[in-house]
Amino acid sequence: MEEKIRSYLQQYRTDDFPFGLPAAMNDCQISMSGDGYIVDANMAFPCFTQLQNVMEKMAEELDINVQLRAEIQVEAVRNHDIAGVKNIIAIASGKGGVGKSTTAVNLALALQEEGARVGILDADIYGPSIPTMLGISDQKPGSEDGKRMLPLQGQGLSAMSIGFLVPDSQASIWRGPMASTAFTQLLNETAWDDLDYLLIDMPPGTGDIQLTLAQKVPVAAACMVTTPQDIALIDVRKGISMFDKVQVPVLGVVENMSYHLCPNCGHESHIFGHGGAESLATQQQINLLGQIPLNLDIRLGADAGNSPVSANIDSDISQIYRKIATNIVRDLYYQLDWRSPATATLSITEE
Numbered sequence: 001m002e003e004k005i006r007s008y009l010q011q012y013r014t015d016d017f018p019f020g021l022p023a024a025m026n027d028c029q030i031s032m033s034g035d036g037y038i039v040d041a042n043m044a045f046p047c048f049t050q051l052q053n054v055m056e057k058m059a060e061e062l063d064i065n066v067q068l069r070a071e072i073q074v075e076a077v078r079n080h081d082i083a084g085v086k087n088i089i090a091i092a093s094g095k096g097g098v099g100k101s102t103t104a105v106n107l108a109l110a111l112q113e114e115g116a117r118v119g120i121l122d123a124d125i126y127g128p129s130i131p132t133m134l135g136i137s138d139q140k141p142g143s144e145d146g147k148r149m150l151p152l153q154g155q156g157l158s159a160m161s162i163g164f165l166v167p168d169s170q171a172s173i174w175r176g177p178m179a180s181t182a183f184t185q186l187l188n189e190t191a192w193d194d195l196d197y198l199l200i201d202m203p204p205g206t207g208d209i210q211l212t213l214a215q216k217v218p219v220a221a222a223c224m225v226t227t228p229q230d231i232a233l234i235d236v237r238k239g240i241s242m243f244d245k246v247q248v249p250v251l252g253v254v255e256n257m258s259y260h261l262c263p264n265c266g267h268e269s270h271i272f273g274h275g276g277a278e279s280l281a282t283q284q285q286i287n288l289l290g291q292i293p294l295n296l297d298i299r300l301g302a303d304a305g306n307s308p309v310s311a312n313i314d315s316d317i318s319q320i321y322r323k324i325a326t327n328i329v330r331d332l333y334y335q336l337d338w339r340s341p342a343t344a345t346l347s348i349t350e351e
Ligand SMILES: Nc1ncnc2c1ncn2[C@@H]1O[C@H](COP(=O)(O)OP(=O)(O)OP(=O)(O)O)[C@@H](O)[C@H]1O
Pocket: 093, 095, 096, 097, 098, 099, 100, 101, 102, 103, 124, 127, 129, 204, 256, 257, 292, 293, 294, 295, 296, 298, 299, 300, 302, 303
């Protein structure tokens, strides 16, 4: 039976496991326990939900009892010297107000639910909103060694923001170079605690500050957040070309406020237009990583520092964010991790 289980995992194919399960695993041990089996899976990217789905299908198809014990062991896809962080992912938008910060926080929490150690860095020097969204705006970071600040903890995430350090009114008068210096200090002088992923909530837009940040920070990849509206989509194109300039791969686009689902009758209305992000993704040859509805719980959660992702991990909203979060780290692994079977190997032979 152990062989059957291995072969099932080898042949299993979905978007998350396009080369079968072993290609996404660091290790897999199968043992017998009572009248069933235990699968100890060590995965290369966080994907608890998808893995659980595989196990349930396998139990049904092979007609066996299976218990899953999963661990996540992520590696850095890019070399850098930011201590305590493996991979940095920029969450960016071409324009303000599309829900970038809300999306960044909820994706960070979703990644955490999927098994990763996650942090979030608020690069929005002029309008830091992460402290409020995590419900920790009244806290101040401490330090153990007098050199590096300890990140604050909000809903399990390690967080750092200029909002913890100076009043809003003070940061808003800083000029570009001062703002980007403040940001690089926040990144370098925080004692990040062995994070698999650090999500950076980028300032909206594609001006000088954004370009400097994209250049200075060793970002593994970026994700763009947009609404389906034309004007927001035009700005996304600018964002993609900004990251292209500094050779940061853009994994894809997340469409926020994509549709509204009527809580009474279930009718889906496309308030800000329909299909925009999908056609943009096709044109720009990037992935549509997912679509998030306009939802009252998302707005209330962001205001109250109580995200719907962690408030109810089985809710539809939570599942949407968790799938998008897995799509992002999955693509990071398959497209950029040197250990991934999809990463080309280059061999040079001497004539
Ligand atoms: N999917 C959603 N459903 C309902 N409300 C949302 C959703 N996404 C974001 N919001 C709300 O939209 C407003 C703007 O969101 P947010 O602050 O995240 O935008 P932003 O793009 O980061 O803005 P800025 O450009 O100022 O940094 C907030 O009130 C937030 O609660």
